[in-house]
Amino acid sequence: MDKLTVVKIGGQVIDDPFKLDTVLHQFVALEGKKLLVHGGGKKASEMSKRLGIEPHLIKGRRVTDEKTLEVVTMVYGGLVNKNIVARLQALKHNALGLSGADGNIIPAHKRIHETIDYGFVGDFEVEDINSALLQNLLDSGITPVFCALTHDQKGNMLNTNADTLASGIAVSLHSHFEVSLIYCFEKAGVLLDVEDQSSLVPELSWQYYLQLKEEGIIVDGMIPKLDNAFNALHSGIRVVIKDALNLNNEIGTTLVA
Amino acid sequence: MDKLTVVKIGGQVIDDPFKLDTVLHQFVALEGKKLLVHGGGKKASEMSKRLGIEPHLIKGRRVTDEKTLEVVTMVYGGLVNKNIVARLQALKHNALGLSGADGNIIPAHKRIHETIDYGFVGDFEVEDINSALLQNLLDSGITPVFCALTHDQKGNMLNTNADTLASGIAVSLHSHFEVSLIYCFEKAGVLLDVEDQSSLVPELSWQYYLQLKEEGIIVDGMIPKLDNAFNALHSGIRVVIKDALNLNNEIGTTLVA
Numbered sequence: 001m002d003k004l005t006v007v008k009i010g011g012q013v014i015d016d017p018f019k020l021d022t023v024l025h026q027f028v029a030l031e032g033k034k035l036l037v038h039g040g041g042k043k044a045s046e047m048s049k050r051l052g053i054e055p056h057l058i059k060g061r062r063v064t065d066e067k068t069l070e071v072v073t074m075v076y077g078g079l080v081n082k083n084i085v086a087r088l089q090a091l092k093h094n095a096l097g098l099s100g101a102d103g104n105i106i107p108a109h110k111r112i113h114e115t116i117d118y119g120f121v122g123d124f125e126v127e128d129i130n131s132a133l134l135q136n137l138l139d140s141g142i143t144p145v146f147c148a149l150t151h152d153q154k155g156n157m158l159n160t161n162a163d164t165l166a167s168g169i170a171v172s173l174h175s176h177f178e179v180s181l182i183y184c185f186e187k188a189g190v191l192l193d194v195e196d197q198s199s200l201v202p203e204l205s206w207q208y209y210l211q212l213k214e215e216g217i218i219v220d221g222m223i224p225k226l227d228n229a230f231n232a233l234h235s236g237i238r239v240v241i242k243d244a245l246n247l248n249n250e251i252g253t254t255l256v257a
Numbered sequence: 258m259d260k261l262t263v264v265k266i267g268g269q270v271i272d273d274p275f276k277l278d279t280v281l282h283q284f285v286a287l288e289g290k291k292l293l294v295h296g297g298g299k300k301a302s303e304m305s306k307r308l309g310i311e312p313h314l315i316k317g318r319r320v321t322d323e324k325t326l327e328v329v330t331m332v333y334g335g336l337v338n339k340n341i342v343a344r345l346q347a348l349k350h351n352a353l354g355l356s357g358a359d360g361n362i363i364p365a366h367k368r369i370h371e372t373i374d375y376g377f378v379g380d381f382e383v384e385d386i387n388s389a390l391l392q393n394l395l396d397s398g399i400t401p402v403f404c405a406l407t408h409d410q411k412g413n414m415l416n417t418n419a420d421t422l423a424s425g426i427a428v429s430l431h432s433h434f435e436v437s438l439i440y441c442f443e444k445a446g447v448l449l450d451v452e453d454q455s456s457l458v459p460e461l462s463w464q465y466y467l468q469l470k471e472e473g474i475i476v477d478g479m480i481p482k483l484d485n486a487f488n489a490l491h492s493g494i495r496v497v498i499k500d501a502l503n504l505n506n507e508i509g510t511t512l513v514a
Contacts, residue, residue, distance in 0.1 A: 047331075050308055070336060074304075077354075078335020079327060082406065082414050086358045090412035096359040096390075097334075101343045103353045103399055133353075133397070140393065142360055149339065155347035157339050 003032030004138065004177035008166035011041040012186045013244045014080055021087065023184070026247035028093045033138045033177065036095070037146045037166040040080040044072050058116050064159040069120040073157050076147035084145050095143045100124070100150030101157060103133040106165070108150035108158050122150040122158025126235075129172035138177070167228040171235040179237050182252075183229060184244035189253030190226070192217055204241075205256045206230060229255055260289030261395065261434035265423035268298040269443045270501045271337055278344065280441070283504035285350045290395045290434065293352070294403045294423040297337040301329050315373050321416040326377040330414050333404040341402050352400045357381070357407030358414060360390040363422070365407035365415050379407040379415025383492075386429035395434070424485040428492040436494050439509075440486060441501035446510030447483070449474055461498075462513045463487060486512055 007027055013019045027036060048055065048071050056063040064072065081097040088095035100106025100122075106129055108122035137144055146169065148162035163183065170181040192199040192212075201208075209226055212218040218226065229239045233255045242252025264284055270276045284293060305312065305328050313320040321329065338354040345352035357363025357379070363386055365379035394401055403426065405419035420440065427438040449456040449469075458465075466483055469475040475483065486496045490512045499509025 073339050074331035074335040076335070077339045078331040078333070082330050082334045082356055082358055085356075086408045086414050087412045089358055089361050089364075089408055089410060094361055097354075097356070099339055099342075099354070101339055101346055101354075104346050104351055107346075133399070136393070136397065140390070142390070151343045151346055153346060155344045157343050 001176075001178045002138075003180070004035065004173060005030050005032060005180045005182060006035045006037065006166055006170040006173075007182045007184060007247070008037040008039075008162060009184045009244055010039045010162065013184065014038060014040050015042045019245060020084070023244050023247060024084070024087050024091060026245075028088065028091050029248055033143075035134070035138070035144045035146070035169065035173075036084065037148065037162055037169065038076075038080060038084060039148055039162040040076045043080060044075040047071050047075050056119070061116060061118065063117070064119040064121050066120070069157060069159060072159050073149060077149055077157070081145060081147045088143065088145070093143060094141060095145045096137060097145045097147070099147050099157070100160065100165070103130065104153075105130050105133060106150040106160075106168070107153050108160065110152055110158065120156060120158050122152065122160045124150055124160070124168060126168045126171050129168055131169075131172040131176065134169070134173060135176050138173075161224070161228075163225050163228040167232040170232050170237050174236055181229070181232050181237050181239045182247070183225060183239070183241045184247065185241070186244065188243050188246070188251055189241050190218065190222070200251070201253050203256050204253050233257065258433075258435045259395075260437070261292065261430060262287050262289060262437045262439060263292045263294065263423055263427040263430075264439045264441060264504070265294040265296075265419060266441045266501055267296045267419065270441065271295060271297050272299045276502060277341070280501050280504060281341070281344050281348060283502075285345065285348050286505055290400075292391070292395070292401045292403070292426065292430075293341065294405065294419055294426065295333075295337060295341060296405055296419040297333045300337060301332040304328050304332050313376070315375075318373060318375065320374070321376040321378050323377070326414060326416060329416050330406060334406055334414070338402060338404045345400065345402070350400060351398060352402045353394060354402045354404070356404050356414070357417065357422070360387065362387050362390060363407040363417075363425070364410050365417065367409055367415065377413060377415050379409065379417045381407055381417070381425060383425045383428050386425055388426075388429040388433065391426070391430060392433050395430075418481070418485075420482050420485040424489040427489050427494050431493055438486070438489050438494050438496045439504070440482060440496070440498045441504065442498070443501065445500050445503070445508055446498050447475065447479070457508070458510050460513050461510050490514065
């Protein structure tokens with residue numbers, strides 16, 4: 001079985017051309033087949049601001065209204081995605097940009113919530129992912145580059161969480177490849193003290209995760225990220241959380257059962 | 258040999274959601290394999306205006322400076338392309354959005370001109386087009402949807418003429434498919450009197466084209482469009498110029514040798 005590494009990179013790296021190039025160089029050097037998933041949050045917020053689109057919040061949660069959907073479709077699907085593809089091509093690495101609408105790879109539906117209408121936000125089921133096309137591309141030596149957009153099968157794009165999308169794609173390709181999933185961010189991994197990189201947790205079990213959550217050590221955005229990560233682990237994927245600028249070394253938090 | 262129809266749609270159709278849906282319905286109903294190329298000019302100009310980016314002209318020619326490149330990458334590669342893909346998916350037609358950077362399908366270079374620096378404008382050679390991936394996608398039942406962007410192989414996207422791109426792709430697939438190329442616009446075809454749809458030229462030969470150009474009957478934007486069209490014809494492609502809203506009928510201008 002071929003090795004496949006799914007790498008998810010987020011906002012901070014994407015916003016800085018120098019950091020982005022560093023990560024892409026390291027990404028290209030990874031052994032075996034590769035697939036990249038990118039966010040792009042800050043650029044979308046910046047663009048919204050420049051276009052005079054006010055953030056739309058309901059009960060403190062950000063809503064993707066029609067105008068915001070236009071912005072994220074432009075920024076994630078166009079600006080960030082094509083920029084990454086062009087840079088990978090310059091490294092002689094054959095990449096191809098995708099959203100979940102392309103090839104109907106990730107059919108999704110608008111988020112259903114009892115009280116909050118999140119607007120054009122998409123959720124999907126892993127078993128609905130059409131991984132045959134991805135296998136075909138990967139087997140042809142092409143590296144898919146995903147932005148975090150899906151579609152509702154009714155003609156609308158949907159804004160989707162990039163961590164969830166990365167986890168879903170990794171799981172969907174599990175039967176065809178030996179998949180590793182790397183969540184990159186600006187820290188060395190899961191830290192006991194967020195200000196101290198030496199407090200890195202090298203191995204995080206589900207039990208230890210629950211404990212650290214209860215103790216208030218793992219908080220905020222790390223919780224949905226780790227939930228996505230453990231979903232992938234529980235489906236049999238190797239998952240590591242690490243610094244985007246150290247993709248090629250062994251430092252990071254490896255999830256364990 | 259399978260039939261393949263390459264359809265190029267332009268600005269006016271893309272700017273109107275109702276017209277766009279009409280065209281996409283007719284496009285889906287075309288017999289055989291299909292490939293769509295879209296422009297998107299007006300939306301890019303609108304977006305530039307909203308972002309306060311001044312059009313940059315040298316000797317009356319529009320230049321794609323860095324900021325304008327960002328806008329066209331967002332609008333063509335993101336907003337317009339993904340919107341068309343999502344709408345085709347809603348019609349149960351499996352489409353996949355592409356730029357010339359994706360899969361390195363159209364490696365290009367910055368336009369070289371003695372006196373004018375057009376900025377990030379790309380020209381390409383038809384023989385450099387990597388059509389194997391397109392064949393693979395088409396053979397898998399997928400309809401490629403191209404925006405008019407290429408890349409310079411050094412990490413930059415390039416703004417490219419959509420008519421030229423459509424012609425180049427049609428020619429590059431000629432050895433694998435029986436290719437027809439349809440240039441759609443807002444008229445019934447080539448007209449002797451631009452205000453009178455009944456003055457349609459049903460067949461246009463190269464000689465007649467040269468004569469109509471000399472007589473000042475074919476002018477402005479029609480000249481580069483027809484030059485691209487005749488380039489395709491001279492490579493053995495069937496070329497028709499017709500109304501985007503009448504894709505499925507026989508009315509239009511067919512080029513003849």
